[in-house]
Structures are given as C-alpha cells and as structure tokens.
Amino acid sequence: MVRRAASDSEGRRPTTIRDVAAHAGVSVATVSRILSGTYPSAPATRSKVMRAVRELDYVANANARGLAGASSRSVAIIVNSVISPHYAHVAQGVQTQAAIEGKLCIVGTTGGDPEREFATVQLMREEHAECVILVGNVVADDAYRQRMADYARALALAGSQLVLCGRPALGPDVPALVVEYDNIGGAYAITSHLLSTGHRRILFLGRRDNYTTPESRIAGYRKALADYRVPHDPGLEVEGSMERREGYRMIRERLAAGPPDFTAVFAGNDLLAAGARQALREHGLRVPDDISLVGFDDLPPAADIDLTTVHVPHEELGRTAVRMALERVRDKSDMAEHVMLGTHIVMRDSVRPVIRAGAPTQ
Amino acid sequence: MVRRAASDSEGRRPTTIRDVAAHAGVSVATVSRILSGTYPSAPATRSKVMRAVRELDYVANANARGLAGASSRSVAIIVNSVISPHYAHVAQGVQTQAAIEGKLCIVGTTGGDPEREFATVQLMREEHAECVILVGNVVADDAYRQRMADYARALALAGSQLVLCGRPALGPDVPALVVEYDNIGGAYAITSHLLSTGHRRILFLGRRDNYTTPESRIAGYRKALADYRVPHDPGLEVEGSMERREGYRMIRERLAAGPPDFTAVFAGNDLLAAGARQALREHGLRVPDDISLVGFDDLPPAADIDLTTVHVPHEELGRTAVRMALERVRDKSDMAEHVMLGTHIVMRDSVRPVIRAGAPTQ
DNA sequence: TGGCGTTGTTTAAACGTTTACTACAGTCGA
DNA sequence: TCGACTGTAGTAAACGTTTAAACAACGCCA
Numbered sequence A, B: 001m002v003r004r005a006a007s008d009s010e011g012r013r014p015t016t017i018r019d020v021a022a023h024a025g026v027s028v029a030t031v032s033r034i035l036s037g038t039y040p041s042a043p044a045t046r047s048k049v050m051r052a053v054r055e056l057d058y059v060a061n062a063n064a065r066g067l068a069g070a071s072s073r074s075v076a077i078i079v080n081s082v083i084s085p086h087y088a089h090v091a092q093g094v095q096t097q098a099a100i101e102g103k104l105c106i107v108g109t110t111g112g113d114p115e116r117e118f119a120t121v122q123l124m125r126e127e128h129a130e131c132v133i134l135v136g137n138v139v140a141d142d143a144y145r146q147r148m149a150d151y152a153r154a155l156a157l158a159g160s161q162l163v164l165c166g167r168p169a170l171g172p173d174v175p176a177l178v179v180e181y182d183n184i185g186g187a188y189a190i191t192s193h194l195l196s197t198g199h200r201r202i203l204f205l206g207r208r209d210n211y212t213t214p215e216s217r218i219a220g221y222r223k224a225l226a227d228y229r230v231p232h233d234p235g236l237e238v239e240g241s242m243e244r245r246e247g248y249r250m251i252r253e254r255l256a257a258g259p260p261d262f263t264a265v266f267a268g269n270d271l272l273a274a275g276a277r278q279a280l281r282e283h284g285l286r287v288p289d290d291i292s293l294v295g296f297d298d299l300p301p302a303a304d305i306d307l308t309t310v311h312v313p314h315e316e317l318g319r320t321a322v323r324m325a326l327e328r329v330r331d332k333s334d335m336a337e338h339v340m341l342g343t344h345i346v347m348r349d350s351v352r353p354v355i356r357a358g359a360p361t362q
Numbered sequence C: 001t002g003g004c005g006t007t008g009t010t011t012a013a014a015c016g017t018t019t020a021c022t023a024c025a026g027t028c029g030a
Numbered sequence D: 001t002c003g004a005c006t007g008t009a010g011t012a013a014a015c016g017t018t019t020a021a022a023c024a025a026c027g028c029c030a
Helices: A017-026 A026-036 A043-056 A060-067 A086-102 A116-126 A142-157 A183-196 A212-227 A244-257 A272-280 A314-333 B017-024 B028-036 B043-056 B063-069 B086-101 B114-126 B142-157 B183-196 B212-227 B244-258 B270-282 B314-331
Strands: A076-078 A104-109 A131-134 A161-163 A176-181 A204-206 A238-240 A264-266 A292-294 A307-312 A338-341 A344-346 B074-079 B104-109 B132-135 B161-166 B176-181 B203-205 B237-239 B266-267 B292-294 B309-311 B338-342 B344-346
Touching: A017 A026, A017 A043, A026 A043, A026 B344, A043 A116, A060 A307, A060 B063, A060 B104, A060 B244, A076 A086, A076 A116, A076 A314, A076 B086, A086 A104, A086 A314, A086 B104, A086 B161, A104 A116, A104 B086, A116 A131, A161 A314, A176 A183, A176 A314, A183 A204, A183 A212, A183 A292, A183 A307, A183 B063, A204 A212, A204 A272, A204 B344, A244 A272, A272 A292, A314 A338, B017 B028, B017 B043, B063 B270, B074 B086, B074 B114, B074 B314, B086 B104, B086 B132, B086 B314, B104 B114, B114 B132, B114 B142, B114 B344, B132 B314, B142 B161, B161 B314, B176 B183, B176 B314, B183 B212, B183 B266, B183 B292, B183 B309, B183 B344, B203 B244, B203 B270, B244 B270, B266 B270, B270 B292, B314 B338
Parallel strands: A076 A104, A076 A131, A131 A161, A161 A176, A176 A338, A204 A238, A204 A264, A264 A292, B074 B104, B074 B132, B132 B161, B161 B176, B176 B338, B203 B237, B203 B266, B266 B292
Antiparallel strands: A104 B104, A307 A344, B309 B344
C-alpha cells in the first residue's frame, strides 16, 4: 500500500507523468502519447488518462520534454529595449504569431550594446529556442558581421534559426533569414512629399553613420534631393541618436545658433519628431504653420501630434519573422530567405506648402 | 582513434559536455563543476577545461540543466499587451532586474482575456519559471480569485512563486506576493489639486466597475470630492476602457450632447487624456485655457502633451516584483509579502485655476 | 610506517520526458 | 486453422546535465 502524492495533492513533490500513469493504471508511454495526441488510442484509455491528469493537476515538465527530443516550444526575440515603441510593436507581432503557433516567447534586451547582444544570443542558444529574432539597428562593422555570422552558423548547427528583423543581411553564405522593410523607399517618398510641396531647405535629424537604420533613411533623403536637383548641403544633416530628448536638443541648439535656415524638418523617427516639435514650439515656431515636420515609423507619438510620417509595418515584421523561421525549421524547404516589406506615407497635419515670393497663393 | 565532432566543428550533433570532457581529458563531472564554479578545482584543470569549451564552442543545454535540478534560470511575466506603455515599462523593469540576477525573461500576453491568462500561467508552470509575475488590472470576481488562488498554490508547490503586480491581493492564505502602487492616494492627490484650484465640476473618464485599477482610481477621486464637500454626481463619471480612442469617443459624445458641463477632466490614464485632449481641441476647446485636464501614469504621451499627471513607478514595480520573488524562492525567509509603492503628482501645463465670478483675478 | 585529513577527481544515479522496439490480442483472408 | 495484419499498450533506452558518494593522491603528524 504505497501512499504517494496521488491521492494527497499536498505532497511536496510535483506530480510527474509516472504519477498520472499509476493513477490511470496505464504505462508512462501511453500517457505521453495520449497527451501529445500523436498516436491512436482507445477512447476508454484516453478518458481514464485525461481524468487522472485533471485529478492530479498534472502539467508536463518543459525541460524534460525539451531534453527528450520533442521540438522546443519557444521563440526568442532580442531587442534594444522593451519600452521603445518600435521594438515593442515588433515584439507584439512576434508574441502574437508565437502564440498562434503554440510557442512561448523569450525576450532579451541589450540596451544597444553589441557585446550584450552576443551574450544574449548565446543564452538563447543554451535555451534551445527554435529561432532567435534579432531586431533593430546596430553598428554594422565587419568584425561584428563576421562574429554574428559565426553565431548564425552555430544556431543552424543546433537546429535553430537566426532571423534578422529590420536590419540588412550578414553576407551571402550565412544561414540567417532577413525580414526588412523599405527604409530607403519610405524616406525617399516622404522627402519627395516635402519637395513637391515646395520645400528646399529640409533639415534631417538623426544622422548616425554606421548605424543601419539611420543610414538607409538618410540615403533615401539624399536620393530624393538629388532627383529633385536640390544641391546637397551636409550642414542640414544633424547628427544624434534616435531618442526624443535628442530631437529636442538638436533643434534647440540649432535655433540658439541663429534663425532657422530651413523650412521643413525630416526627423529620423517619430520620437525625434516629437522632441523637435516641442523645441520648435518653445522657440515660438508652430508646426506646420511656420515649419513643416515629418517623421518615420508611425508609432503612437505620431497620431498625438498629428504628424505626417512613414508607416512601418512593425507587427507584420515580427509576425513574418516568426512564420518564416518556423517554416524553415520545420520543412527545411528552400522558401524565401529575404523578405522586404513595404512602407507608405501617412498624411496628417504637419506639412504646409511653401509660398514662394511671386508664386500664386494657391 | 575516435574522430568525433571534436576536431571537426561542422559535425551535425551539437557539442555536449561529454565532448568537452573528452577533449580536455577529464571527467564530465569536473567540467560541470568548473563551469558552474561552485566547487574548488586545480588551476591547471580549469584552464584545460576552459580551453576545450572555447575550442569546441560549447554551450550548456538549458533543458538538461533544468531537469537535473539546478535552479531554473527564468522569470515569467504575463501582461495584457506588450505595446501598452504601462505594461512595457513594468516589463522593462522585470527584464532589467532579471538580467541583473542572471535570469532570462519569458513573456506571455493575454489580450485581457482571463482564460488566456490562466492558460499562460499554466504554460509558465510547465516551463518551471522561478516566478510568475502577473501584471495589471483585471476583472476581479470571486470565481477568478478562487481559481487564481489555486494556481498560486500549484506554483508554490512546484517551488515557484506567483507575484501580483499592480493588482490587489487574492486573499489571506494564498501564497502570492503583491507589489502595488498607490492608486487611491494618487487619484486623491490629483483630484485635490483640481479642487484646490477651484474646479468643482470634474469629469472622470474611464469608470469601469469590477476592474481593479479604474475602481481604485475612481475611489480616490470620490474620496477627494467628499473631503471637499463637493456633492457626488454620478453623471460626471464616464464609463469606458483605458484606450486612447475611448477617451476621444467619450469627450466627443459628451460634447455632441450639449455644451460642456465641466471645467476639468480627470482621465483614468494618460492615453485616455491624450484622446480626450484631441476631442476637446477638435471641438474648439483648448487645454488648459478652456478646460483643465489631468491624467494618470506619467507615461510617454504625458510629456508630449504637457499633461499634469500622477507618476507611477512602473519600472520600479517590475524590479521589485522580481527581487521579492527571488529572495522569497531562495531564502524562504518571511520577508515582506506585500509592498505598496508611492505615487506623486507631476506638474506640467494642463491645469488653470478657475476664475469665479466675483473672485479676485489672482 | 601507518593512519588521517585535504584536495581534486571520478563514478554513477537521478531528473521527467519521448520514442524506437516489442508484445499481445483480435480480425481477416486463404 | 493458421499466419499476416492492425490497432493498442508496454519496455526500456536515450536526452545532457547535476551532484551525492566514493575514491585516489598527497602531505603531515605521531
């Protein structure tokens, strides 16, 4: 008469599959098979087992399951920070798709430090995540690319899959998926919008060499200027990172140095735009009456300040990343390895046409 | 002469601790102990092992580690949604503290659905997370409380720990930690601020019975009104959820029904305030000149719209949750089980004193 | 020289699953 | 009536760690 945790649910040891098997009067293998549902079983046995599971409040041990070879149940995402709306929205997409596929979502943050990024990828490798999704811009020197390529190979070797989300590919022979969105096209489109409404002196906020995202955006900006035959003035490209207070600082310093030598501002992202707008206002300049302002991302701050901006499909980015990675891991099929999602302008109320001297007042 | 993956890192099977042991010429146990660093070892052995680890690019298998009894390396957080700033900031705190403690962070989202919340807790139980942090408000009926209490006990039984973050306790004998912040006090303070500047007709946005957070906030609002001997008018409490568009809708509908019968708006949170502000503006009412507006949370939208609001220590909430849970799990010491973090008003520029007929113009 | 801590290492037994085999009834066609 | 299937269930061997317990080597002291 062995009195185990079976009848007494206050036992100190959590219920295992063995307890369930004993309680239901079947073997451990049967319980495992019935729970995973990947095997025929007699209805009577099935209901006996399910009843035992309910009565003992059994939940499987994910570690054991993972060890024994069943495919992992988790998807990893690595971002700079969770509170940045950009990353949050991609994370939401990842999370949503992961839930749909029955996976858990492990999140790591790096604070933008490449070293922590590497360390986190390593952690995810330990964790045997089914895929590791790396989100966002980053310094992209050769040493970094080289090293990340090694990590990608290590992940592939372990049956996992690296996904680069919103950043460029590592190289031709690196086993990494890429899900990008069209930074250059978006920047080109919105700069063209400003140009076509008559603006010629457009301040670009957030230039940052070697960072992939700002680099692409400024490239689109320059391309549009060139196509409109507007001479390129490096003095209009203000350097700085992509945070709100930076936008504030940039405009403030610029206006402190002298009266505005621009009629429009293209902020590298919406956060920057929000900061810029505040600095403009504090200096007595109204958007869009005195200065036109556009951003990039179409994230929460944009709607609040009526900002014309470029919409980026953040959630779609995250969802696509998960979908591609899982299909890849499952089928090994040679489907798309590189996807580029489109962007488009969202018109709000932050741009006014320039009235040139002598031009008709529309 | 066994030619294993040792020298050829392109082998298909990932490196195990056995490979490392063989490569270093020591036993598996020695490798394990040296890597965990919890045991004395000769420097020579140590360097041999570390070299093997480097050469083979070995990473431990977290599943095996978890199975074999080493304490789990992960902390779970369950939120409504990742893109809501409120949750994002708490999540950031959890993530930060988890990283400090060397833990990974598993995130689950529920979309506010209690059933998904239960399911997710169950998943985290499978995952053997060291603690499960439940964030945010929720319908709080007795059936829910009862069931969640069962889950708390199940987690405790498995050596884990449920933490309720920003929501009230489940009951006296439930093994769950609670980290709250002072909703009532904050709402009381900011309502008092409006009252002391002369406002008497204060519209409350976001009443929602049975949801813990709005309930506490409205309680503070009512208490302040009572203390100022302002008669309670239920018609001033507008029902709705806590989203931006809801704030917009509420004000819009109210103004469509007739001219404003209030001089100030207390929005249940900052998002609501942002929506309300937009609706007011579209109706030709300026904040704060025509209508005063306050919010709750002090999250990103607040600074952008110069909103006077109640600061909630979101990140601190998340960090405290992790810290408490881990101390609890480690020491079993009977330290604090219930912490209430303070809130305070952040003054910006969204409130104007009421000028009463006959009163001095200050 | 034998007994005894120390120090460092090995042996082997868990941990809780999954899954390739194996076993055993029935059923069915020959 | 017998062997070949078919549908279920059981046996036992992984999976890759950790860790208690056993063990070897090495002074050190009596």
